[in-house]
Amino acid sequence: xxxxxxxxxxxxxxxxxxxxxxxxxxxxxxxxxxxxxxxxxxxxxxxxxxxxxxxxxxxxxxxxxxxxxxxxxxxxxxxxxxxxxxxxxxxxxxxxxxxxxxxxxxxxxxxxxxxxxxxxxxxxxxxxxxxxxxxxxxxxxxxxxxxxxxxxxxxxxxxxxxxxxxxxxxxxxxxxxxxxxxxxxxxxxxxxxxxxxxxxxxxxxxxxxxxxxxxxxxxxxxxxxxxxxxxxxxxxxxxxxxxxxxxxxxxxxxxxxxxxxxxxxxxxxxxxxxxxxxxxxxxxxxxxxxxxxxxxxxxxxxxxxxxxxxxxxxxxxxxxxxxxxxxxxxxxxxxxxxxxxxxxxxxxxxxxxxxxxxxxxxxxxxxxxxxxxxxxxxxxxxxxxxxxxxxxxxxxxxxxxxxxxxxxxxxxxxxxxxxxxxxxxxxxxxxxxxxxxxxxxxxxxxxxxxxxxxxxxxxxxxxxxxxxxxxxxxxxxxxxxxxxxxxxxxxxxxxxxxxxxxxxxxxxxxxxxxxxxxxxxxxxxxxxxxxxxxxxxxxxxxxxxxx
Amino acid sequence: xxxxxxxxxxxxxxxxxxxxxxxxxxxxxxxxxxxxxxxxxxxxxxxxxxxxxxxxxxxxxxxxxxxxxxxxxxxxxxxxxxxxxxxxxxxxxxxxxxxxxxxxxxxxxxxxxxxxxxxxxxxxxxxxxxxxxx
Numbered sequence: 001x002x003x004x005x006x007x008x009x010x011x012x013x014x015x016x017x018x019x020x021x022x023x024x025x026x027x028x029x030x031x032x033x034x035x036x037x038x039x040x041x042x043x044x045x046x047x048x049x050x051x052x053x054x055x056x057x058x059x060x061x062x063x064x065x066x067x068x069x070x071x072x073x074x075x076x077x078x079x080x081x082x083x084x085x086x087x088x089x090x091x092x093x094x095x096x097x098x099x100x101x102x103x104x105x106x107x108x109x110x111x112x113x114x115x116x117x118x119x120x121x122x123x124x125x126x127x128x129x130x131x132x133x134x135x136x137x138x139x140x141x142x143x144x145x146x147x148x149x150x151x152x153x154x155x156x157x158x159x160x161x162x163x164x165x166x167x168x169x170x171x172x173x174x175x176x177x178x179x180x181x182x183x184x185x186x187x188x189x190x191x192x193x194x195x196x197x198x199x200x201x202x203x204x205x206x207x208x209x210x211x212x213x214x215x216x217x218x219x220x221x222x223x224x225x226x227x228x229x230x231x232x233x234x235x236x237x238x239x240x241x242x243x244x245x246x247x248x249x250x251x252x253x254x255x256x257x258x259x260x261x262x263x264x265x266x267x268x269x270x271x272x273x274x275x276x277x278x279x280x281x282x283x284x285x286x287x288x289x290x291x292x293x294x295x296x297x298x299x300x301x302x303x304x305x306x307x308x309x310x311x312x313x314x315x316x317x318x319x320x321x322x323x324x325x326x327x328x329x330x331x332x333x334x335x336x337x338x339x340x341x342x343x344x345x346x347x348x349x350x351x352x353x354x355x356x357x358x359x360x361x362x363x364x365x366x367x368x369x370x371x372x373x374x375x376x377x378x379x380x381x382x383x384x385x386x387x388x389x390x391x392x393x394x395x396x397x398x399x400x401x402x403x404x405x406x407x408x409x410x411x412x413x414x415x416x417x418x419x420x421x422x423x424x425x426x427x428x429x430x431x432x433x434x435x436x437x438x439x440x441x442x443x444x445x446x447x448x449x450x451x452x453x454x455x456x457x458x459x460x461x462x463x464x465x466x467x468x469x470x471x472x473x474x475x476x477x478x479x480x481x482x483x484x485x486x487x488x489x490x491x492x493x494x495x496x497x498x499x500x501x502x503x504x505x506x507x508x509x510x511x512x513x514x515x516x517x518x519x520x521x522x523x524x525x526x527x528x529x530x531x532x533x534x535x536x537x538x539x540x541x542x543x544x545x546x547x
Numbered sequence: 548x549x550x551x552x553x554x555x556x557x558x559x560x561x562x563x564x565x566x567x568x569x570x571x572x573x574x575x576x577x578x579x580x581x582x583x584x585x586x587x588x589x590x591x592x593x594x595x596x597x598x599x600x601x602x603x604x605x606x607x608x609x610x611x612x613x614x615x616x617x618x619x620x621x622x623x624x625x626x627x628x629x630x631x632x633x634x635x636x637x638x639x640x641x642x643x644x645x646x647x648x649x650x651x652x653x654x655x656x657x658x659x660x661x662x663x664x665x666x667x668x669x670x671x672x673x674x675x676x677x678x679x680x681x
Contacts, residue, residue: 015566019573026577033584040595047602047672055654055675059644062652062677085656086671152679239614541679 045091045142048084050546052093052139053148056082060095060135061152064112071097071112071133091141107138107147114154129153132542151543158214158540160192160394162243163377163385165363166203166220167196171389172349173206176213178372178395189213191232192394196220197240198381206230217241243378246359248339251315252297253278260297270306282318291334301340308334308354316340319362325352325369338362344369349391366390423465423510432463432471432507434483460486469511476504590663593633594670597659600627600635601672604657608639613678616641616653636660644675652677 059080063070071078079096083089095110096102102109108123110133117130128134131154139146160175161167176189183189191214196203203220206212210228217235224230253260253276260276263283270287273294282300289296289304291312296302301318307325311333314320319340324347334356336342341362346352346369355372358364363384364377370391377385420435463479465471480500484491491499604624608616621640628634640656643649652675660669 012562012566015562015569019569022573022577026573030584033588036588037591040591043595044598047598051605051672051674055673058652058675058677059647061679062644062647065651066648084673086658086673239612 041142042144045144046146048087048091048141049139049144049146050148052082052084052087052091052141053137053146053546054139055084055137056080056093056095056139057135057137057148057150060110060137061133061150064114064133064135064152068112068114071110072115074098074109076101087141091139093137093139095135095137105138108136110135147547149543149545149547150541153540153542158193158394158396159195159241159374159376160214160392161375161377161385162193162195162197162241163364163375163379164197164243165377165379165381165383165385166198166200166205167194167385167387168205169207169210169387169390171207171209172391173210173212173387173389174391174393175211176393178393184370184391184393186211189393191215192392193217193232195241196385197243199240200381203381244359244376245378246337246376248315248317248337248361251295251313251337252299252317253295254297260295272310273312288324307352308336310334313337319343320360322354325354332356335359341365344371346370349389355395366392421507423469423507429467430465430469432465432476432479433459434461435459471507471511473504476507477501480504480507593661593663594668596629596633597635597661597668597670598672600637601657601659601670604637604639605655605672605674608641608655609674609676613653613676616655616676618643618649618653621656621658633661633663650678 059082060071063078063080074097076096076098079098079101080094082093083091084093094105094107096105096107097110097112099109102123111120111122111128112133113120113122113128114131114133119127119129122128122134123136126134128151133152135148135150135152137148137150139148158177160177174186174189175192175194176186177192178184179188179190181188192212193214194204194212194216196218199219201220202223203218204216204222204224206216206222206224206228208225208228210224210230212230212232215232215235216222216224216230217233217238219238219240220236222234222236224234249255258276260278261273263277263279266279266281267284267286269285270289271285272290272292273296274292276295277297279296279298279300279302283298283302285302285304285306288306289308291308291310291314294310294312296312296314298314298316298318300316302314302316302320304320304322306323308314308322309332313335315337317339319342320336320338321343322336323345325344332353332355334354336344336354336356336358338360339362340360341364342358342360343365344354344358345365345367346354348368349370352369353372354369357373357376358371359376359378361379363379363386364375365386365388366375367386367388367390370393372393372395374394375392377383422433422435424431424433461479461483463471463476477500480503481496483503484496484499619639619641621638624637624639626634626636636659638658638660640654640658642654642656644652644654654673654675656671656673658669658671660667662668
């Protein structure tokens with residue numbers, strides 16, 4: 001207790017020190033509480049600002065993909081200024097395409113480049129690819145600013161294989177998108193997806209020798225034997241995708257009331273078809289089938305023992321079998337549309353190709369073949385897709401198949417030469433034009449009954465036709481006789497009549513194939529799977545950045 | 548040092564009285580400050596947890612497939628209880644954003660309600676999501 005007696009003189013200093021310490025402690029406590037409060041508020045404002053930015057970009061995407069011209073003209077009206085429930089009145093989410101408006105708001109402007117295939121400069125000197133839109137949404141809450149950048153790129157139908165049925169592969173399987181230079185080398189392939197909408201257990205079973213460059217997606221389960229590779233995502237339990245639904249009868253020229261050539265035989269040797277052709281029953285082609293801008297519709301099964309090539313659409317109310325796929329040619333663009341099964345076989349996937357769109361409502365079987373284009377199996381979940389040693393390369397430009405309008409060209413056989421002729425639908429009125437054979441260098445130096453014509457240039461004769469092309473028969477015969485007489489002035493009358501009548505029939509047959517009301521409509525028979533894409537499937541989010 | 552101590556020993560009562568006064572004032576101030584500070588901190592903590600819960604619920608639904616976000620009026624989600632016994636009652640609403648296409652954009656709104664000393668409190672978090680594949 002001596003210490004207490006000795007130390008009592010220091011009590012004021014001691015108390016002051018203690019007081020200062022306690023005050024400091026108190027202030028520190030208060031400061032910590034305030035800091036904690038402010039931190040909590042800031043975090044809250046950050047999440048709200050981010051939600052505002054996300055929301056305004058979502059609204060912007062809706063605006064653009066509901067009306068693809070939205071923001072294209074950079075009008076001040078193409079601006080969004082939103083608020084969300086639960087935020088302060090001053091909290092805003094903003095997005096605009098107009099540069100002046102963006103400057104006033106203090107945000108970067110958005111850019112809509114969907115209409116152009118070339119790239120353009122977007123906000124902050126960023127290069128925006130063609131067919132894309134760059135949306136910049138800025139959210140502000142309580143002084144906290146958050147920004148979301150999104151780039152959406154329009155895409156075409158992107159599924160190399162989309163099926164309602166389960167998919168099973170054996171042996172080799174490669175699925176990818178053809179490289180930019182048309183390369184099929186594995187290292188050049190771009191992503192392509194495989195989709196099965198079936199949800200009956202394991203719906204995608206892929207072998208060990210599998211390479212899928214994109215996603216594999218199904219509401220069911222996926223099984224891949226090792227070391228099979230999927231470069232994209234494995235999306236089990238995913239929502240079904242919208243499959244194109246093609247009405248096969250839309251490609252029946254009879255059902256559509258179009259003119260067509262009715263095939264008389266049930267089987268043909270290797271052959272070539274042009275224009276609209278229809279078989280009223282099953283059809284067998286013993287050999288190769290070449291389509292030259294042809295729509296072939298078969299009421300029943302179609303069996304091709306060889307390959308199929310060229311440009312055209314084949315529709316069948318039954319099954320289609322192609323026993324030998326063709327070699328690779330950039331000139332091929334086909335669509336196989338079947339209400340039944342489709343079977344395509346080749347001699348090895350490295351040398352056997354089918355190029356175009358395949359659409360079936362039944363089972364699909366491919367073996368030892370490379371399919372370039374897209375495969376749609378719009379069947380029931382209980383049917384099957386079997387791929388044995390097959391490659392499927394998605395190629396957007398080959399899955400849209402147009403059958404060109406019927407040809408307006410023809411030719412006449414005269415005593416010495418073949419005269420090319422055509423109906424010129426672009427002129428007004430339409431014209432029947434008989435060309436000079438001397439415009440063809442191959443015949444220009446040969447002898448001709450009427451030597452004076454050697455020096456002739458341009459058409460030999462032109463006959464104006466009525467708008468409905470129904471020319472008076474006597475007028476047509478007189479014109480054709482004059483053409484024959486040009487070639488052979490001394491031809492006996494009986495032969496002159498014979499030639500003129502033959503050519504009259506040729507002209508009238510051709511006139512019958514021309515749709516006078518819309519002669520040049522290239523969409524008369526078109527398969528375009530991208531029509532069936534939902535707006536959200538028609539474009540893909542390429543970038544989503546939150547900052 | 549001893550001389551100094553001896554010279555000051557007569558002031559100890561005044562010093563002590565003044566010291567007690569200062570300490571008393573300080574304690575009164577701190578005693579007033581402390582409960583309100585604690586209450587404010589508690590309220591802040593409760594709100595912060597509610598906002599975290601709202602954001603996590605929003606994030607959970609944003610991660611879902613767009614087609615599964617069917618339009619629904621405010622629907623209760625399971626109650627969340629904290630260690631301190633506080634109960635949060637969340638509701639979720641999926642709504643059409645103005646007149647915008649529900650095929651392309653939908654709104655998610657989470658409302659968290661809780662009660663402290665018989666006072667009702669709530670926080671609302673909202674976000675619009677678009678239907679585009681990444």
